[in-house]
Amino acid sequence: MPSRAKQGEIAMAVATRLDDDRTILLEAIRSRCLKTDGPYRLGSGGTSQYYLDIRVLLNDGEALARIARLVIERLPNETDAVGGMMSSSIPISTAVLLLNLQTHRLKETLRGFWVRQEEKTHGLGGLVSGRLERNDHIVVVDDVTTQGKSVMKVVDAVRELGARVLKVVTIVDREEGAGAVLKSHRIPFDPIFTSGDILGK
DSSP states (O other): OOOHHHHHHHHHHHHHHHHHHHHHHHHHIIIIIEEOSOOEEOTTSOEESOEEOTHHHHTOHHHHHHHHHHHHTTSOTTOOEEEEETTTHHHHHHHHHHHHHHHOOSOTTOEEEEEEEEEEOSTTOEEEESOOOTTOEEEEEEEEESSSHHHHHHHHHHHHTTOEEEEEEEEEEOSSSHHHHHHHTTOOEEEEEEHHHHHTO
């Protein structure tokens, strides 16, 4: 086992790398994902003068690796599975699973899942794809949260299967109600960035 001094050096190196990841991702979101020539129609049903196309980064290997490192550090040790609404959660959870295989940060048995918009009517059917078991501890991930409708659909679907939601992690929270909705359901909310970070407010 490493000495306390060595452990301190490792922890500092990890913290520095995460700070670097966050700084680089923030700049990438501002320069590559942020569109300010709205109005744009949002998935929540509202309109906005700005739009965040985070999927640009979810299809970039280097950016996705940085996202995975920032997400995995936010997952409690007891996490059994990580996932969210298809399709935005799929690259996030997959990258986290692969990173965990390399780093052993969490359980070796860490699993992924996703929730469909509509229930599948063929094959095995159902809303949830992936193996979730009763009393599993899960973390919901998303690219962007707005009013919280999408993440709550995931929460309801996994709770229906008997799983327990530990928290919700999102890359960017638009600060338009998701935090309040999750708080009302006593679910911890952990955005990597907020709209204030992105817009410089």
